[in-house]
Amino acid sequence: MAIAVExxxxxxxxxxxxxxxxxxxxxxxxxxxxxxxxxxxxxxKSTLLNMVAGILPATAGRILHDGRVVDRINTxxxxxxxxxxxxxxxxxxxxxxxxxxxRGLGSAERQQKVxxxxxxxxxxxFEAAYPIELSGGMRKRVALAQLxxxxxxxxxxxxxxxxxxxxLKLLMQKQLxxxxxxxxxxxxxxxxxxxxxxxxxxxxxxxSGRPGRIKAIDEIDIPYPRDPFRVRFLPAFExxxxxxxxxxxxxxAKGEAV
Amino acid sequence: xxxxxxEAAAIGSGGAVRSAAVAEWDAAQAGRxxxxxxxxxxxxxxxxxxxxYASGRLIDPLFVSSPSAVGMxxxxxxxxxxxxxxxxxxxxATAFGFVIGAAIGFALGLLFGRNQTxxxxxxxxxxxxxxxxxxxxxxxFIIWFGIGIESKIAVSASIVFFVVFLNTYAGVRDxxxxxIHATRIMGGGGxxxxxxxxxxxxxxxxxxxxxxxxxxxxxxxxxxxxxxxxRGIGFIxxxxxxxxxxxxxxxxxxxxxxxxALINVALRHTxxxxxxxxx
Ligand SMILES: Nc1ncnc2c1ncn2[C@@H]1O[C@H](COP(=O)(O)OP(=O)(O)OP(=O)(O)O)[C@@H](O)[C@H]1O
Ligand SMILES: [Mg+2]
Numbered sequence: 001m002a003i004a005v006e007x008x009x010x011x012x013x014x015x016x017x018x019x020x021x022x023x024x025x026x027x028x029x030x031x032x033x034x035x036x037x038x039x040x041x042x043x044x045k046s047t048l049l050n051m052v053a054g055i056l057p058a059t060a061g062r063i064l065h066d067g068r069v070v071d072r073i074n075t076x077x078x079x080x081x082x083x084x085x086x087x088x089x090x091x092x093x094x095x096x097x098x099x100x101x102x103r104g105l106g107s108a109e110r111q112q113k114v115x116x117x118x119x120x121x122x123x124x125x126f127e128a129a130y131p132i133e134l135s136g137g138m139r140k141r142v143a144l145a146q147l148x149x150x151x152x153x154x155x156x157x158x159x160x161x162x163x164x165x166x167x168l169k170l171l172m173q174k175q176l177x178x179x180x181x182x183x184x185x186x187x188x189x190x191x192x193x194x195x196x197x198x199x200x201x202x203x204x205x206x207x208s209g210r211p212g213r214i215k216a217i218d219e220i221d222i223p224y225p226r227d228p229f230r231v232r233f234l235p236a237f238e239x240x241x242x243x244x245x246x247x248x249x250x251x252x253a254k255g256e257a258v
Numbered sequence: 259x260x261x262x263x264x265e266a267a268a269i270g271s272g273g274a275v276r277s278a279a280v281a282e283w284d285a286a287q288a289g290r291x292x293x294x295x296x297x298x299x300x301x302x303x304x305x306x307x308x309x310x311y312a313s314g315r316l317i318d319p320l321f322v323s324s325p326s327a328v329g330m331x332x333x334x335x336x337x338x339x340x341x342x343x344x345x346x347x348x349x350x351a352t353a354f355g356f357v358i359g360a361a362i363g364f365a366l367g368l369l370f371g372r373n374q375t376x377x378x379x380x381x382x383x384x385x386x387x388x389x390x391x392x393x394x395x396x397x398x399f400i401i402w403f404g405i406g407i408e409s410k411i412a413v414s415a416s417i418v419f420f421v422v423f424l425n426t427y428a429g430v431r432d433x434x435x436x437x438i439h440a441t442r443i444m445g446g447g448g449x450x451x452x453x454x455x456x457x458x459x460x461x462x463x464x465x466x467x468x469x470x471x472x473x474x475x476x477x478x479x480x481x482x483x484x485x486x487x488x489r490g491i492g493f494i495x496x497x498x499x500x501x502x503x504x505x506x507x508x509x510x511x512x513x514x515x516x517x518x519a520l521i522n523v524a525l526r527h528t529x530x531x532x533x534x535x536x537x
Contacts, residue, residue, distance in 0.1 A: 075444075075445050078444075079443050089535040090535070099445055102444060102445035150445075
């Protein structure tokens, strides 16, 4: 088992006010599994990923990753955060090579891996650009290249393709599926886009509105390799989408009523 | 890979093409620069011309000297070598005071910025020390270090220290924790976080501190030289003041102003290069 979330609860205390972000949840994710999280805004999806990455402590319960209790920064995951984490003072190349430097790879090897990854995300030719010179979607792709280049066994991805246009999104989904098929990483993928969740994941976890609970978990019965450009026309896709939408819609409505 | 996309190829090599618009923009910039330069020369010439005219006609030259007399004095100092003798002493003390103050300020700023508890404990003391005009410390430094160059170094270092310390501290507090977390998750250790995240992120604050404090370092040295010294531009000015030799006073002031301006130009270029990522 890659990730075990055991009775994990998160309450934020800020300026004398307490916000319950996650009510106790349990979740198990197997090694090599591709899981998507969907749920209304503010239900604690990013909070949960932050706890798996060891950035935030849980208020109660515990998280195990590869059998270890997560109680500090978890360097065994790769995390693509919802906010921009690309370093503005490093060029695209220097950003993507950073994790390879930390692992002590030589210059030639770094050059070759970074070059290959940048071409996969469509950023060849932008090696020397600073992040400020890129669009939001391009910066997201830099972060994606940086995440994938050092091949972490578990990928935490928080709305990685949210800033991309529809076509580019499909291309990136295809790249991700290819990489996953080759590497069999464990992937936890947060998205607002139900179609994206159904396209990519083996299991989709639906969260309720705040305070977040797990409302439903759905297996997506579509065999791999999936083609993001065509999978949406399959009857199984439509069925899964409809099932998930029935779970999600009331939660979103609840959120808007508040 | 069939699905591969190549945005760079689609819009030219990484977007760095020199087009007509770029040339036009460059030309407009050059034109503006020429105009500014011309304006500067004009202001200087008008000012000096009026001064020369007023001296002896409107105001007693004993008080204001005149540009020609100041120029002659500077020339004489230059050929006799006394200009360099005194200037080198002042520059040496300024540079030394700057480097010592900046190094200690930077190191403590990093330490305090990374350690909230230490910062909270020392906060009232630092504020109190900061509130003391550093000029008031000059006599004390002269008692401690003598009338030689050491006391001047101490005065300028004490001024530079606070400016650089406070800026570094603010810069370190200002680092976005997202960058720190992301770097640590990727496998960066404490030293690597410091080197790749904290210092570059704080650099614009630190550089501002350094830039602001260079003139202060000069001021600190000159004040030390005013009070008690036997060499240095500050010494020349204070000695000439005692003798009512306004020509030498203005010549000394001119040298200080020129040195300050030259240092500033050098700093601006360094800053632009270091902060090129800010676009
Ligand atoms: N640092 C914080 N201090 C206080 N409350 C916080 C903090 N971070 C998040 N919260 C609260 O916790 C709840 C969950 O936030 P979280 O960012 O995990 O939501 P999310 O599911 O990722 O939402 P979205 O889909 O909009 O990204 C929110 O209601 C938010 O107000
Ligand atoms: Mg979120």
